[in-house]
Amino acid sequence: MKKSLLFLICCTFCIGSLFSQKKMPQKKMPQKQVAKKQMPQKQKLYSAPCTTLRDELKSPTAAVDTTPGRNIANNYAMWDNATELTVKFMNAGSQFMRERVIQYSKEWEQYANIKFKFVPDNTPVTNLRVLLGESYGHNSYVGSDANQAPQSKQTLNFDTLAFVSYDYYIAEMKKRGIKPNMVDLKKMVTTEAVVWNNREMRGTILHEFGHALGLMHEQSYPGAINWNTDTVYTYYKKYQGWDKRKVDHNVLKVANQFYTNGTSYDPKSIMHYSVDAFLTKDGYSLPANYDLSAGDKALISALYPKDRTISALEVPKVTISNFQKLDVENNSTRQGISMYPTFDLKTNSKLGEVYVVAMLVDEN
Ligand SMILES: [Zn+2]
Numbered sequence: 001m002k003k004s005l006l007f008l009i010c011c012t013f014c015i016g017s018l019f020s021q022k023k024m025p026q027k028k029m030p031q032k033q034v035a036k037k038q039m040p041q042k043q044k045l046y047s048a049p050c051t052t053l054r055d056e057l058k059s060p061t062a063a064v065d066t067t068p069g070r071n072i073a074n075n076y077a078m079w080d081n082a083t084e085l086t087v088k089f090m091n092a093g094s095q096f097m098r099e100r101v102i103q104y105s106k107e108w109e110q111y112a113n114i115k116f117k118f119v120p121d122n123t124p125v126t127n128l129r130v131l132l133g134e135s136y137g138h139n140s141y142v143g144s145d146a147n148q149a150p151q152s153k154q155t156l157n158f159d160t161l162a163f164v165s166y167d168y169y170i171a172e173m174k175k176r177g178i179k180p181n182m183v184d185l186k187k188m189v190t191t192e193a194v195v196w197n198n199r200e201m202r203g204t205i206l207h208e209f210g211h212a213l214g215l216m217h218e219q220s221y222p223g224a225i226n227w228n229t230d231t232v233y234t235y236y237k238k239y240q241g242w243d244k245r246k247v248d249h250n251v252l253k254v255a256n257q258f259y260t261n262g263t264s265y266d267p268k269s270i271m272h273y274s275v276d277a278f279l280t281k282d283g284y285s286l287p288a289n290y291d292l293s294a295g296d297k298a299l300i301s302a303l304y305p306k307d308r309t310i311s312a313l314e315v316p317k318v319t320i321s322n323f324q325k326l327d328v329e330n331n332s333t334r335q336g337i338s339m340y341p342t343f344d345l346k347t348n349s350k351l352g353e354v355y356v357v358a359m360l361v362d363e364n
Contacts, residue, residue: 072221072259072271073303075315077143078214080348081304084115085127085212090154093132097160100198101130104205111297112213112304128212129154134161134186138204143214147319156208163201164189203290206270213300218272220255221265226281227252235279261302261313266295316352318345 079085087105089098105116119126128146131154139157141148146155169188170180178184219225232251236242242250251273266272270292277285303311320343327340339358 072216072218072255072263073261073299073313074142074145074214074216074259075261075303075313076317077145078303078311078314078317079114079127079144081309081311082113083127084117086117086119086123086125087128087130088119088121088123088126090129090131091121093130093158093160097132097158097163100201101132101158101205104202105209107206107292108209108213108300111292112300113306114213114304116209125151128156130156130158132158132160134159138162138208140208140211142211142216146212156212158204158208161186161189163196163204165195165197167197168195199290203270203288206290206292210271210296210300214303215271215296215300216255216259217250218266218269219251219275220253221260222254222257224265224267225275225284228279228281232279261299263295263299266293268293268295270296310349314348314350316350317348318352318354319347320345 089101093101102116102118109115116128129149129151136157136159138159140146141155149155164185166185169185172188173180173184229252233244233247236247236251240246267286268289270289272286272289274288275284275286277283303313305311323341323343325342327342329338329340331338341356345354
């Protein structure tokens with residue numbers, strides 16, 4: 001074996017202990033609706049469930065959530081309470097659409113001790129960046145994970161084509177003797193006065209900014225939904241082109257009880273996907289939600305309280321930055337080597353443990 005080693009250092013910072021959490025007011029589980037429905041034979045004209053983004057924003061069409069194992073609210077991705085988050089638009093989007101994003105996102109401010117400060121497009125550094133476009137999907141980084149996105153990239157995507165009134169355009173195409181299709185719909189949207197679906201637009205903007213505040217999908221609540229997994233895979237493959245990994249992450253994943261923050265399952269949450277009965281084993285179904293539920297308001301108020309400096313749901317957090325160099329020295333006392341990484345570490349007020357993990361890789 002060669003004496004020299006290649007060092008591949010992977011520093012993993014884990015928080016040691018999870019601590020007991022304040023219980024949120026309990027709500028009753030909903031009565032499960034039993035209504036058998038078959039998977040539709042034809043593709044819906046447009047269907048784009050939200051996904052959350054992390055580091056796969058390599059192209060505007062990437063709509064992938066790679067955030068592992070964190071749901072409901074990712075306590076480790078909360079912004080500091082009382083933060084004013086700067087937000088800019090990525091040099092695209094109509095004035096009309098920008099105003100709607102500003103208007104609806106700010107509904108969260110009524111309940112969360114957070115402000116969204118919309119700044120000019122040419123602001124060099126911002127916390128959040130919104131890209132308004134077509135066919136990008138709707139998606140967002142979760143909370144402060146947005147810090148991992150380069151400033152040249154968006155942290156939220158909105159597919160503005162999904163905000164038009166499909167009912168209107170389908171009816172219009174039928175009236176004109178055209179079989180409803182996306183090509184003609186796009187043509188009509190660009191050449192005629194646009195008819196919007198304001199309810200869909202508002203609900204989606206609320207949902208994505210919920211992610212931006214650190215909330216995850218409510219369907220991941222432990223035990224909430226008895227999915228018919230084979231049908232779910234088939235359905236999302238057919239209509240979204242998602243592979244199993246994406247479906248597992250965005251639809252089927254069940255959260256650790258910890259991330260529920262003591263809440264009960266909330267079928268009215270703005271963070272819940274709609275559910276078709278054919279996707280569940282027991283016929284459970286759920287319509288789309290368009291408003292912040294009482295549970296959404298209670299949880300975001302508890303995560304970002306207005307009446308106290310630090311949330312009772314705060315967890316130990318560390319932020320690593322400015323990783324500069326790694327000194328490696330022979331250590332005869334330990335009969336091995338010692339490694340000295342250099343970086344900045346910022347912690348919050350909660351006690352926790354930090355583990356530094358180094359992986360050594362032989363050059364062979
Ligand atoms: Zn989502």
